[in-house]
Amino acid sequence: MIQNRSLARRGAAVVAAGAAAIVLAACGGDGDSDSSAGHGGHKATASASASSSASASASQGQRNAADVAFAQGMIPHHRQAVEMAGLASGRAQSAEVSKLAADIRKAQDPEIKTLSGWLTSWGEDVPAKGAMDHSAHDMGGMMTDGEMTELENASGKAFDTAFMKLMIKHHEGAVEMAKTEQADGAYGPATRMAGEIITSQSAEIEQMNKLLGKD
Numbered sequence: 001m002i003q004n005r006s007l008a009r010r011g012a013a014v015v016a017a018g019a020a021a022i023v024l025a026a027c028g029g030d031g032d033s034d035s036s037a038g039h040g041g042h043k044a045t046a047s048a049s050a051s052s053s054a055s056a057s058a059s060q061g062q063r064n065a066a067d068v069a070f071a072q073g074m075i076p077h078h079r080q081a082v083e084m085a086g087l088a089s090g091r092a093q094s095a096e097v098s099k100l101a102a103d104i105r106k107a108q109d110p111e112i113k114t115l116s117g118w119l120t121s122w123g124e125d126v127p128a129k130g131a132m133d134h135s136a137h138d139m140g141g142m143m144t145d146g147e148m149t150e151l152e153n154a155s156g157k158a159f160d161t162a163f164m165k166l167m168i169k170h171h172e173g174a175v176e177m178a179k180t181e182q183a184d185g186a187y188g189p190a191t192r193m194a195g196e197i198i199t200s201q202s203a204e205i206e207q208m209n210k211l212l213g214k215d
Helices: 002-060 065-086 095-122 145-153 156-184 188-211
Strands: none
Touching: 065 095, 065 145, 065 156, 065 188, 095 156, 095 188, 145 156, 156 188
16 A cells, blocks of 8 residues: 555655656747847848838939939929010010910929928028029020020010020020939939929920910
């Protein structure tokens, strides 16, 4: 009887020890699993975030010297076009010319604000209003002071003809500037604006040529 009891106690001790080992192994396995999953989860999240950030940066692109030159050149160029378009009120005879002038102002005023905003965010100088130096006049299609005065003094059909001839020249300069930005620029929004300028102003050049009888 005593021997049987001793054997029973030993058996119970072995079973208890085995159960404890299983419990410890299970706890250790769960802890390792949780830790691994936790670190893995953080790594996966960080990796996804970095990938998303890289994609956004790649799609938008960083500015370069060509982007800055495009913005700083297009602002005074647009300002002059808006000034020219403003002269149509009370001077233009043709309804088509009046509408064209209004469309130019409607399109280019917001672009001036956008271009100025980019330069400010980049820490670059925004061209001052009215600060038209010789280099600005040398930009493609820019009117001289004499040409602007001539346009101001014209009216009726003479104004319409002078306006369209000068604006065609002005638009052609803007299109060339935009093509340079598309070729050399790196900032996505700027190259997209350049594409819009090429499309819209090329269409307006075609329209003005037709109105002038230069089909």
